[in-house]
Amino acid sequence: TSWPGSHIGTETLRLVEFTAFVERQSERDTCKQQHRFVHIDPTPTSEPPLEMVDVRQIYDKFPEKGGGLRDLYDQGPPQAFFLVKFWADLSFSLLEEELGGTGGAFYGVSSRYEGPRALTLSCTSKVCSFGKQVVEKLETAEPPHWEDGRFVFRMQRSPLCEYLINFIRKLQTLPEKLMMDSVLENFTILQVLRDQETQELLLCVAFVFEVSASERGAQHHIYRLGRD
């Protein structure tokens, strides 16, 4: 199987869906309200091929020593490297009881991948500030399910770390989008997905951010990372 070139994926693994969200119980209702900070939908096949960004332009936004982006890219495979520019939707208001703690709100990330091989999928996420790692999280996807001719891997409702929750909250206190974007210029996340048994690198996704104009909701562009 070969994937069309309009989304994050290789012949071994494809990102189908990615959401970072906050969820809370409504006072009036029994159902939960979910607000998505960022979201990648399953991509329609009619999308044009991805533009390329030279990976050297963003080396310094991620750790540079001991398994940083440069080392990872040198090891390859190059077709497994992608960049996502998110315009995050921060247009939700914190409730009074949530100002001191999470107040019962749940901050999480859910993602879904698919591919032709049944493997144990591990995901390392590095949160970086000024290119330096501040938090690292290692997760293993649920065992894959065979669905419609391919294996589907899920990491559902993975809790956001305290650093990220506090970061989002502090960002929201800034009065202007320009100020938020200025802070976000030095905030990045690097995700590396591997076959846990062989340690083969399957996908490496670099995330960079701005804040969405509030009426638009979360948006994104996806790029291939390359090097001439």
Add this chain to the structure above:
Amino acid sequence: ARPDQVPMRKRQLPASFWEEPRPA
């Protein structure tokens, strides 16, 4: 200048990098 002293706006990035997509 070191790369980390160069603002993102001055780097060689596609024009689309600065254009927030319209909602589908």
